[in-house]
Amino acid sequence: MIDRRNALKLALGSAAMFAAPRVLALDAKPRTRIVFLGTKGGPRVGTGASNPANLVMVNEVPFVIDCGMGVSRQLVNAGVPIPSVKYIFISHHHSDHNLEYGNLVYNAWAAGLSTPIHSFGPKGLEAMTRTYWELNKFDVETRIEDEGRPDPRPLLIAKDITEDGVVLQTSDVKVTAFRTPHPPITDNFAYKFETPDGTIVFSSDTAYNPKLAEFANGADVLVHECLYPPAVDQLVLKTRNGATLKKHLLESHTTTEDVGRIAHAANVKVLVLSHFVPGDFPDITDDDWTRDVRKNFAGRIVVAKDLMELKLPV
Ligand SMILES: [Zn+2]
Ligand SMILES: [Zn+2]
Incomplete structure (x- = not known):
């Protein structure tokens, strides 16, 4: 790579x-590439990897998947002008996936946005969009009046996704949503991008879900979240709410060993590990992340890093 x-x-x-x-x-x-903008799972902001966000570029059209804190800055770091963003997909309403949703669009506007951005996400996205403009009403209206900027509000067109199926079809790309459990959250969607250069599936945060392997069957690239149990055990020792946190993490995420099972069952060409849980353990090596995956999956594995690019076809 x-x-x-x-x-x-x-x-x-x-x-x-x-x-x-x-x-x-x-x-x-x-023509087609994936950029891993933020690879650390969870809402805590640190000095290492950025919070969850991914980018698919097809014919220089940016599709942003999830808007964790730092997504705007990471787009700039990736050399992608923020106002060129055309589509945003939110997988679920945990804050590490939506906290910078409104601000990304605001930042696009601050940099000269003049074309619409279409956003898709689970129920609540349309309300979040309205509420975002309400929260920032003073600033937005002041700048429209004082600086002669266009009104950004009609440029953000949000759509709640309520069921599985195709959510977007452009001349190049078809995007399909697939509900996957992330307890206690049920309004949570994996996304499949069918591009001229291959199929990419983003798992979202998810409990181990064999049905996801059916959804991702034959994909060129599967970007799957992952949890490393030995580090969770260490985390529990250091944390006051450790037992509760461990229960949540194990029930709502997929262990590295099970990620291997999904990739094998789906028969994907490339498995990308991202959204690392826990995300704040710098001493976990790439070998640690992949060791148990390899027990079940013999194909190519990529351990994502911020701003790493994967070119398609793979
Ligand atoms: Zn997350
Ligand atoms: Zn989550």
């Missing part, structure tokens, strides 16, 4: 002798 800057450098280095500049530009930007 080569990140965008290195890909550009390589392209410049090797192709300068042979290729016209137009070819260089095509080499530098694959």
Whole structure:
């Protein structure tokens, strides 16, 4: 895997002798790619990895999946202009997935947003959108009046998802939602992106769910959350509400061993581990994250890092 800057450098280095500049530009930007914007599970903000967010780019159209704290800054760091965002998908209403939803759109507006953003998410997203503009009414109306900016409110078109099925079809991409349990949350959706270069499935936060393997069957890339039980045990020792926290974590997430079972049953080409739980243990190595996955899945495994890019086709 080569990140965008290195890909550009390589392209410049090797192709300068042979290729016209137009070819260089095509080499530098694959038509379809995933950027892991924030890979740490949970709402706590730290100095390490950013909170959950992912990006799918198809023909330079950005699709943002989840809006944990830091998503705007991570888009900037990935070289994606925030006002170019066209679609936002929220998997569920835990704050590590929606806390920067409204602010992402605000930040797009602050940077010159002029085209609509369509957002999709479980029941409550439409209300959250209305409430966001109410919360920021003073600032927004002041800037419209004082700075001559366009009204951002009609540019954000939110839609609650209430059932499984296709939620978006563009000329390039079909997006399908699939409900998966994340106790105590039931309004929680995995998303499948069918692109011209392959199929990508994002698991959302989820308890071990064999039905998710059916939904992801044959996908090129499965981006799955994961929980590492030995670290949860260490976390419990350090935390006052440890026992309750452990119960919640084990019931609502998928252990690395079970992630392997899902990837194997779905027969995916590439399994990407992201949304690491616990997310604040810097001494957990990539080997730790993958060891138990490998017991059940023999395919390619990627341990996601912030701003890592995965180019499709894989
Ligand atoms: Zn989460
Ligand atoms: Zn969650």
